[in-house]
Amino acid sequence: MVTVLVNGACGRMGQAVLKAVQEDSELKLVGAVDIKGGEDTGKLVGLPENGILVESNLTEALQRLNPDVMIDFTRPDVVFDNVMTALRNKVSPVVGTTGLSDGQKEEIRAAAEKLGTPAFIAPNFAIGAVLLMVLSRQAAKYMPDVEIIELHHDRKLDAPSGTAVQTAAMIAEVRKAHKQGHPEEKEKLAGARGAEYEGMHIHSVRLPGYVAHQEVIFGGLGQTLTIRHDSMNRESFMPGVVLAAKKVRSLCGLTIGLDKLLEF
Template sequence: MAINIVLAGPRGKMGTEAIKMITNDENFNLIACIDRKNNGKSLDEINHVCENSIPIYDNAKTCFEEMEPDVFVDLTIPKIGFEHTKLALQLNIRAVVGTSGFTEAQIDELSLLAEQNKTGCIIAPNFALGAVLMMLFSKMAAKYFPDVEIIEKHHNNKVDAPSGTALKTIEMIKQSRDPKKQGHPEEYEIVEGSRGGEIEGIRVHSMRLPGLVAHQEVVFGSKSQLLTIKHDSFHRESFMDGLKLGINEVIKLQKLIYGLEHVMDLD
């Protein structure tokens, strides 16, 4: 039986790719979209990639109650995405969230709600499977290379910095690395922010430029050597295999997981 899906964020570039993937998969059924600007219209009126008359709602609660989806996919912005996901879990609708920028407190709140309602939820800072592997390899490397900096590069319309991928990478590195002060003990910045942000001694640098999509380098330094673990997404199509995996796996869950690595077969 096909999985009935509601998608929030159909006008964005990520949403457009998601619509292509969902409508081309025989196991998925896109039944509605949520968009703040186009209430009452159909998806074929606002997005050329879809020829079906899929209804659009501006009110998530109305959409969820009338359409009764199996899975809700959110590809919006942090503030709206959090409210959407919270509402979905309250209504026992499983959620797959590609929106980055949630705070730790927000993730904790959603995790508690998912557990209480026994409703699956996957929040993925990055749906590109190569990016997930980059994070896992970085966790492995940090055990042997504790001096590390992260350079993440995204398109100039990204509103949060550092990226969710960078924060997730740091979270995973911290599992293998003790806090460590890096650089010269008396270093100083002539231009404020030159050394980037810092979490437990890990420096993170964010670039925002036209032409970029999603790119990250994790650079480890040691005596006479460097190890660089790098991933590049050149098109948002690169995220669709991970999104597809998330939708298929969230059906089996009764709790929230943060990061696709928890549902990937890595044995």
């Protein structure tokens, strides 16, 4: 039985995680933290009351409850401190919050190795999204001209999404960097071609009605290939979150990406 504390418990993703943890026979919810404290974690997600109340102080909760795992779905501006707090308390963080810089990830890696406490970060916990990234890396070997379009709800704080950045990074592993489009191309409106990653373009859409969606478009001589994934609701992420919570303690140092836990 893996004991779990959920951080960011009152948010939309946090509530989905709370429900998934309580409904899994191999996980045991022992605590929850959010800036909005006080509510029963069973009642919060439509389950029977369990007496585990949402707290507001992460450090105190980690030290008192000593969980195996902290699942974090909070905000980009606080996630790094949350992760380091968990590691200092020998608790393995499973992180779904995006926005960590490369430098912060390296600091997390160093701390996880020094403290002997494994950590796990995934830009996307949907298994279909992981398959999209893996398939995109394969396709880029043969069709290296590619653009990424990611579409999310209008409450998302960072752009481009962590999934889009991770997809571009995986493609870059097999694709020689080169600038795409006409060499004399000029934007009539700044940003019209989106962000650029080693010559690839990434476009972010933010609209109400979306949850999390991405398509990767490859262009070749006389043909195009589109790989697309759609998350219709936040339940789509839960199998991946549960899997990571169960596996993280068996890992070493920092692991990034749900693909590392799947067999291909």
